[in-house]
C-alpha cells in the first residue's frame with residue numbers, strides 16, 4: 001500500500017525571531033511543506049505574536065505555501081491583509097467569527113485556501129454545513145496560545161471522526177480537504193496521530209528545538225515524515 005502524502009508544517013512560533021528569513025529558508029531546504037504562521041492577538045488567546053507585515057517580510061524567502069493560523073477575534077479584517085501579504089492558506093477559529101460561512105468565503109475570494117480550527121473542546125458540529133467551503137480542517141491538540149505544550153490524547157478520537165467525515169465528503173464527489181493537527185507533535189507520537197487520520201502536521205518546538213547545525217532541521221523533518229504512516 002502506498003503511503004499517503006504527509007505534510008510537515010513547522011511553526012515559526014518556535015523559530016529565532018531575530019533571524020526569521022534565514023529560519024524559513026532553512027526549513028524549506030530541510031523539506032518542510034508549509035510555513036505555519038501563528039497569529040495571536042492577546043484577546044482570543046493570551047499571547048501576542050506576528051501580523052501581516054512579518055508575513056510580507058518572509059514571503060520572498062520561501063516558495064512553499066504560508067499557512068496562516070489566525071488566533072484572533074474578530075477575524076475578517078485581517079483576511080485581505082494576510083492575502084495581500086502573501087498567505088496561501090488562512091484558517092480561523094469558528095467561535096471567533098460571527099459569520100463563519102462569510103469568513104470562509106472571504107478567504108477564498110481573496111485567493112487563499114480556507115479552513116476552520118477546532119480547539120480540543122470545540123465541537124465538531126461547527127463543520128456541518130460548511131464542508132464544501134473547506135480546503136483544510138485543523139484540529140488543535142493543545143489549547144492555543146503557546147508552543148511547547150503536551151499533546152492532548154482526546155484529539156485522537158476527534159481525528160478519527162473528522163477523518164471519516166472527510167472521507168465520506170470526498171467519496172461523494174466533494175473537494176479534497178486536508179486534515180491538519182497542531183500542538184505537541186513529536187517524532188515519538190506522530191505515528192499514532194497519523195494512524196488516527198491526520199495528513200498534515202504542525203511542529204514548532206520539535207523542529208526548531210532541533211537547531212540547524214549539522215542538518216538538524218533536515219533530520220527531524222525526515223524523522224517526522226518517516227514515522228508518520
Ligand code: DX5
Pocket residue numbers: 011013014036038069142143144145146147148149182183184185202203204205206
Ligand atoms: C499553539 C500554536 C502552535 C504551536 C505548536 O497555539 O498554534 O502552532 O506553535 O507548537 P508545538 O509544536 O511546540 O506544540
Ligand code: ZN
Pocket residue numbers: 011036037038069182202
Ligand atoms: Zn498554529
